[in-house]
Amino acid sequence: MQLLIGKAGFEKVKQYLINDLNISDNIRTLRNAADLTQDYVAIQLQTMGLNISRSRFSMIELGRLNVPVSVLVALKIIFKCEYSAFFAGLEEKLI
DSSP, X not given: OOOOOOHHHHHHHHHHHHHSOOOHHHHHHHHHHTTOXXXXXXXXXXXXXXXXXXXXXXXXXXXXXXXXXXXXXXHHHHHTOOGGGGGTTHHHHHO
């Protein structure tokens, strides 16, 4: 089933996604703190059975793609961090 959204509807959805909180900056920070490349992380995700290319992972870090829960769980393992690290600083953005 394909969902068709008119141009006006797409712009409304796009605006919502841009204005929503995202964890992309935290993912990039955690990856850099672990001294890992995007290529390495993508390969690790693939070995865990997740179909994530380096390009797709880059789009996640740029906030252009939402992070699937399975990827978040895998990134926690790869980065050896707590789930709270992905959400650090987001509360302050709401205040």
